Each structure stands twice: as C-alpha cells, then as structure tokens.
Amino acid sequence: MNQSNQLNLASAINIFGTSFTWTGLPALLFLQTGSAIFSSLLFVSASFARIIAALFGGYLIDQISSKKITILSLLINILSISLLYICVLVEAYTVSFLFMIVIQFFGSVYSMSKNIWYRSLVSKDGLVQAIAKMNSYEMSSKTVGFTIGPLIFTLLEVESLILNMLFTLVALILILNIPFEQIRQKVTSLSKWQAFQEASLFIKMHPTLKSFSIVTVLNGIIAPTLLSMATVILIGRYSISPTELSYFWLISGGGVIIANIILAKYNVTNFGYLYYKILVILSLIGGLVLVAIAPSYLVFLIGYVLMTFSTPLMMNIIKAEIFKEAQQQLRGKVMSLIQASADLGTLVMIMISWLIIEYGYINYFLWL
Numbered sequence: 001m002n003q004s005n006q007l008n009l010a011s012a013i014n015i016f017g018t019s020f021t022w023t024g025l026p027a028l029l030f031l032q033t034g035s036a037i038f039s040s041l042l043f044v045s046a047s048f049a050r051i052i053a054a055l056f057g058g059y060l061i062d063q064i065s066s067k068k069i070t071i072l073s074l075l076i077n078i079l080s081i082s083l084l085y086i087c088v089l090v091e092a093y094t095v096s097f098l099f100m101i102v103i104q105f106f107g108s109v110y111s112m113s114k115n116i117w118y119r120s121l122v123s124k125d126g127l128v129q130a131i132a133k134m135n136s137y138e139m140s141s142k143t144v145g146f147t148i149g150p151l152i153f154t155l156l157e158v159e160s161l162i163l164n165m166l167f168t169l170v171a172l173i174l175i176l177n178i179p180f181e182q183i184r185q186k187v188t189s190l191s192k193w194q195a196f197q198e199a200s201l202f203i204k205m206h207p208t209l210k211s212f213s214i215v216t217v218l219n220g221i222i223a224p225t226l227l228s229m230a231t232v233i234l235i236g237r238y239s240i241s242p243t244e245l246s247y248f249w250l251i252s253g254g255g256v257i258i259a260n261i262i263l264a265k266y267n268v269t270n271f272g273y274l275y276y277k278i279l280v281i282l283s284l285i286g287g288l289v290l291v292a293i294a295p296s297y298l299v300f301l302i303g304y305v306l307m308t309f310s311t312p313l314m315m316n317i318i319k320a321e322i323f324k325e326a327q328q329q330l331r332g333k334v335m336s337l338i339q340a341s342a343d344l345g346t347l348v349m350i351m352i353s354w355l356i357i358e359y360g361y362i363n364y365f366l367w368l
Contacts, residue, residue, distance in 0.1 A: 003121050003178050003179065004118060004121045004130065006174055006175075006177070007114065007117065007118050007175065007178060008118070008137045009137070009174060010170075010172075011114055011118075011134065011137065011171070012137040012138060012140070012141040013170050014074070014110075014171035015138050015141045015142055015145065016141040016167060017145070017163070017164040017166075017171075018145070018164070018168075019141065019142045019144075019145025019146050019149060020145040020148055020152050020160070021149065021160065021161065021164045023145070023146045023147075023149030024150050024151075024154075025088075025153060025160075025161075027149075027150045027153060028153045028160075029093065032093075046104045048101075048347070049101050049104035049105040049107075050104070050108040050339070050340070051340045051344055051347070052105065053104075053109045054337070054339045054340035056109070066113040067113075067117050067175075067178075069109060069110075069113035070113045070114045070117060071175060073106040073109045073110035074110060074168060074175065075172065076102075076106045077103055077106050077107060077110070078165055078169055080099050080102045080106070081161055081164055081165045081168065082165055084096055084103065085158060085162060085165070087099060088158045088161065112332075112336060115319075115335075116331060116332060118130070118134055119320075128267075128316055128317050129265075130264075131263075131316045131319055132260045132262075132263030132316050133260070133264035135263075135312060136261050139253065139257045139260060142253070143253035143257065146249065198333075199333035202326075202327065202330055202334060203334060203337065203338070208321065208325050209322060209325050209334065212318045212322050212338075213338045215314075216315070216322075216338050216339075217338075217341050217342050218345075220342025220343060220344075220345040220346045221345040221346065221348075224346045224350075225349045226291070226304075229350075229365065232357060232362070233300075233366070234297065234300070236362050237300075237362050237363075240297050244297065247301075248301060248304075251305055252301075252304055254305075255306075255308045255309040256311075259308075259309045259313050260312050260316070262313075263312065263313065280313045281310075283306055283309070283313075284306075287303045287304065287306030287308075287310060288303070288307055290303025290306065291303040291304055291307065292363075292367050322335060323335070353365050353368075356368065
C-alpha cells in the first residue's frame with residue numbers, strides 16, 4: 001500500500017470512531033442528564049474549537065511539519081478520550097464537556113495537518129482526484145458512523161468511548177508506519193500575529209486566492225448552517241416521521257459520496273473547466289432554490305441532494321487550487337485563515353438562523 005492510500009485508510013478509521021461518538025454521545029448524555037445542553041452546544045463549541053485550531057495549527061504546521069502535528073494530535077486525543085470516558089463514568093458532566101472541546105480542537109488540528117501532508121504526497125496534476133478520493137473514504141466512514149452512532153452507544157453505553165479510543169490508536173499505528181522523509185522546514189522568525197498578517201496580505205494581493213476565499217466563506221455560511229438546521233426544518237415544516245428523517249440523512253450523505261467518487265475517477269478539466277464550473281454553480285443554485293420553495297418533503301429532499309452533490313464538485317477543486325497557489329512557507333497559515341473565516345461565518349450564521357427561526361419563520365431562514 002502506498003503512502004497516500006495508507007494515510008487515507010488511517011484517516012477513514014479515525015473519522016469512523018469520531019463520527020459514531022459525536023452522534024451517540026450527545027444522545028447518551030441526554031438520556032443520563034435529561035438536559036439538551038450537551039447536544040445543542042456541541043456544534044457551537046466545535047465551531048469555536050475549529051476557529052482557534054485553524055489559527056494555531058496553521059502556524060505550527062509551517063513551523064514544524066504536518067506529519068509531526070498529525071501524530072501529536074492523535075496522541076493527545078487518545079489521552080483526552082480516555083479522560084472523557086472517566087468523566088462520563090463518574091458523571092462529572094461539566095468536566096466532560098471541557099474534554100469534548102479539547103478533542104474537537106485537536107481533531108481540527110489533525111484534520112488540517114493531515115490534509116496538507118496528504119496533498120504533499122500526490123502530484124499537483126492529480127490533486128483534484130486525490131482530494132476527491134480522500135473525501136470519498138472519509139465521507140463513507142462519516143456517513144456510516146453518524147448512522148450507527150446512537151445504536152452503538154445504546155448497546156455499549158459509555159464503553160463506546162473505549163471503542164473510539166481503539167479506532168484512534170489503530171489510525172495512529174498506521175500513520176507511524178508511513179515512512180517519514182526528513183524535509184528541512186523553513187522556519188519563520190515572525191510572531192504568530194506577524195505571520196498571519198503576512199498570510200492575510202498574500203491572500204489579499206492574490207486575485208485567485210481572494211476569490212476562492214470568498215467562495216469558501218460563502219460555502220461555510222450556507223452548507224453547514226443548512227445541515228445543522230435540517231432536522232428543525234424537516235420536522236417543523238413537513239412534520240416528517242423519524243423513519244423519513246433517517247432516509248434523509250442516508251440519501252443526502254450518499255450524494256456527497258457519489259460526487260467524490262466521480263471526481264476521484266474522472267479528470268473534470270477534460271470536460272472543459274469553464275463549462276464544468278457553470279454546470280456545478282447552476283446545479284448548486286437549483287438545489288438551493290428547490291430547498292427554499294419546496295412544497296413537500298420529497299421536493300426538499302431532491303433539492304438538498306442536488307445541493308450536497310454539487311458542493312463537493314465545487315469545493316474539492318477550490319481546495320486543490322488554494323493548495324497549489326499558496327507559497328509553501330505560507331501554505332498552512334493561508335489554508336487555516338481561509339478555513340477559520342469559513343468557520344466564523346458558520347458560527348455567526350447559525351446564531352442568526354436560530355433567531356430567525358425562533359422569532360420569525362422557517363421560510364425566512366431558507367430564503368436568506
């Protein structure tokens with residue numbers, strides 16, 4: 001197995017363990033405490049953790065190395081998961097919530113460093129296909145993990161965290177077995193603030209990166225917000241059953257996987273880059289329009305699948321272009337700044353959306 005495939009496998013295993021925990025654990029804590037605060041704040045705290053992790057992680061990756069940061073993040077998360085297990089076992093729920101944030105923080109640092117490491121292992125000509133291949137691995141693991149998470153925690157309860165820890169350990173062992181080429185890292189003498197100022201100026205003065213940054217932020221405002229509100233929309237607007245809700249998550253996750261498989265198999269630039277971008281944007285807009293005006297659950301589902309199918313077709317190419325356009329010594333900081341901006345957009349939009357839905361009308365949120 002070559003290095004990139006081994007890294008893909010390790011990432012899929014780690015994401016599977018993380019995914020079944022982040023759907024199963026909130027359900028378990030709700031049953032144990034009767035309070036929805038743990039599940040409702042989990043998404044908000046994850047956004048905060050990702051923003052902070054993006055800023056610190058990008059700086060560290062440029063200073064040290066993506067592989068070392070990947071390994072360190074997994075080691076810290078193994079320790080944090082074991083401490084979270086003890087906290088839940090003794091019902092120290094407030095402390096357990098702090099460990100959730102720590103795990104989310106280092107999970108975000110791991111994801112960013114792993115992505116940069118992975119992209120350095122493949123040729124730039126095949127970068128879009130490589131990113132799509134990695135995403136197809138990860139989305140398949142995430143979809144299965146999200147689906148069976150509540151079932152695992154129902155059967156094993158708090159011991160499910162031990163299973164999560166074992167999956168993370170297996171991922172770490174696979175990554176440690178990847179040969180490590182000693183590459184001299186260009187270390188900057190600038191402070192964190194000066195380094196990110198330099199990266200911000202580089203994005204501002206680079207027309208392509210600036211355009212892709214704006215698109216990434218807009219995607220962060222739209223896609224994760226709609227995903228986080230989907231359950232509220234479907235129940236509040238269409239009064240669907242739990243079975244229909246399960247079908248929704250399964251089908252929408254399948255759309256993302258299929259899009260990544262297509263990108264992994266075919267070079268879209270052979271089709272014609274301009275025509276490809278036009279079709280993807282029209283498909284994305286069409287999906288959003290259907291979601292906003294959908295008179296029934298079925299029409300909403302078609303629109304949402306169209307949107308989730310189109311988003312990877314757009315964002316995978318943008319991720320590849322950002323990686324190629326950014327200077328090597330600024331790559332971690334540039335990517336982290338763009339991702340942090342997108343996460344900030346997600347966080348702000350989620351808060352605005354809750355206000356709109358709480359004091360206004362679901363349709364107002366969808367039209368927005």
